[in-house]
Amino acid sequence: KNEVEQSPQNLTAQEGEFITINCSYSVGISALHWLQQHPGGGIVSLFMLSSGKKKHGRLIATINIQEKHSSLHITASHPRDSAVYICAVRGLYGNKLVFGAGTILRVKS
Amino acid sequence: DTEVTQTPKHLVMGMTNKKSLKCEQHMGHRAMYWYKQKAKKPPELMFVYSYEKLSINESVPSRFSPECPNSSLLNLHLHALQPEDSALYLCASSQTAPGLINEKLFFGSGTQLSVL
Numbered sequence: 260k261n262e263v264e265q266s267p268q269n270l271t272a273q274e275g276e277f278i279t280i281n282c283s284y285s286v287g288i289s290a291l292h293w294l295q296q297h298p299g300g301g302i303v304s305l306f307m308l309s310s311g312k313k314k315h316g317r318l319i320a321t322i323n324i325q326e327k328h329s330s331l332h333i334t335a336s337h338p339r340d341s342a343v344y345i346c347a348v349r350g351l352y353g354n355k356l357v358f359g360a361g362t363i364l365r366v367k368s
Numbered sequence: 369d370t371e372v373t374q375t376p377k378h379l380v381m382g383m384t385n386k387k388s389l390k391c392e393q394h395m396g397h398r399a400m401y402w403y404k405q406k407a408k409k410p411p412e413l414m415f416v417y418s419y420e421k422l423s424i425n426e427s428v429p430s431r432f433s434p435e436c437p438n439s440s441l442l443n444l445h446l447h448a449l450q451p452e453d454s455a456l457y458l459c460a461s462s463q464t465a466p467g468l469i470n471e472k473l474f475f476g477s478g479t480q481l482s483v484l
Contacts, residue, residue: 292473300456300478302411307472345410349471355424356473358410 262286263359265346271365278333280362282346285327292356293320293331294345302345305331336366374459374476382484383449389479391442391459397474400442401460402434405478411458417442449483456480 264283272278282291293305306313306320308329313320317336322329333340346359372393381387391400399418403411416424417436425434431453433445442459459476 290471294475300405300458300480302458302460302475304472304474347410355413355416361408361410 261360262357263346263348265344265359265362267362268360269363269365271367272336274337274366274368276336276366278336278340278364278366280331280344280346280364282329282331282359283327284329284346284348284357286348286357287351288324288327288348289351290349291322291329292347292349293329294347296343296345296361298342305344333364338366338368341365372459372461372474372476374457374479376479377477378480378482380482380484381446381449383451385449386445386447388446389444389457389459389481391444391461391476392440393461393474394440395461395463395474396439397461397463398439399462399464399471400436401462401473402442402444403458403460405456405458407455415444446481449481451483454481454483 262285266281291308294302295305296302308320308322317334319332343361343363345361347356349356375390401416402414404414405411413426414428415434420436431448435443456478458478460473462471462473464471
């Protein structure tokens with residue numbers, strides 16, 4: 260079992276829909292990252308969380324430390340949100356990120 | 369300037385060639401990273417430099433040789449690569465040394481490498 264599990268693996272949505280991507284992890288962590296990767300390579304760091312909730316524009320990220328679970332929500336989705344969304348965690352004493360396999364999101368117009 | 373710049377964007381090389389990938393940041397970050405990413409897989413850490421010293425080498429074959437000439441520059445020298453080394457090579461940087469809690473990573477756009 261991977262230390263970081265994401266669901267779903269693939270997600271297709273219609274423009275305007277509310278989208279949720281989930282991340283579960285099995286170890287104690289010091290921080291959790293949500294990353295976005297568009298076709299062509301570049302990765303953008305969306306959020307870094309250690310507790311609670313963060314919001315940036317149409318994106319919301321939440322984390323429940325007790326349940327070892329985080330969600331990334333996209334409100335009013337748009338085709339330009341189509342990308343791979345990756346959850347990554349840093350362990351309590353580690354100096355490396357452990358990545359999930361990613362969720363491929365496609366938003367259709 | 370909040371960018372990590374990688375060059376070249378694409379590279380095709382033969383197995384006997386020697387080439388270098390370059391990464392540059394001017395954010396004053398003191399930690400820089402090389403990741404390798406195969407298609408449809410998450411990034412895999414290769415090397416970490418902290419304050420211009422190699423702090424992590426994830427058992428990477430010696431045909432990959434990292435270099436950090438100064439705090440803004442990170443190179444990856446390639447020699448005698450194999451076709452299975454074809455991948456996207458991503459550079460990243462962070463303000464603090466690895467292991468500190470509030471560390472956000474800034475990634476470059478990557479170099480897509482094909483080894484023939």
